[in-house]
Amino acid sequence: MTSSNDLLKKLLAGDFSPEEIAGNPVLVSLADRIYGIKISPVTPVKPRDAQSIDSAIATPITEVAPPTDMLIEVIGDIAPATALPMPSAEIPVAAEVRVAKKSNNLARLLMVGLGAVVLNLFGVWSSVFGSMCEAGDLCPTDGYTRINLMEAYKINTGYGWSEPVQTGIYGIPDIVAVVVLTGALFLSMRK
Known part of the structure; x- marks a missing residue:
């Protein structure tokens, strides 16, 4: 069976x-x-x-409908498709592409700016600009070695100077400058 x-x-x-x-x-x-x-x-x-x-x-099996004439159509031979011309197997050599190294001057400028802000946080700029401060004010000679970024134009008075980060004091402009310059440097290097 x-x-x-x-x-x-x-x-x-x-x-x-x-x-x-x-x-x-x-x-x-x-x-x-x-x-x-x-x-x-x-x-x-x-x-x-x-x-x-x-x-x-x-017991015979009876068909209810007409006999099993399936009405299946047999299609004769079909003519083969015409051959299409094949492209040549030779692949042309592409011209050598020279990738010019992109000069990223913005990233360099941002690195210099970030470095200057970090050096200012530790009071390095007091050795360069500290002699401009008038005696008697809160000057680098008194331990105020960090330049106030919001009042950098007043470095000849005590208003332009603050204590360095080593004493635990830092300003909001210093934090903003470090965060913004770091973010901009990261974004400029990704491109």
């Missing part, structure tokens, strides 16, 4: 007889849906209800 898979393949290929699939209600339903063939399903009978095995086998 053939398996369900073989019967299904025969059904899909159109090479089946109604007697082969009459015992399988799934294949009968598929034949009805695909080909429109009505096959009366075999009603299962329990062995105790069957009168004899010979009478069950001898």
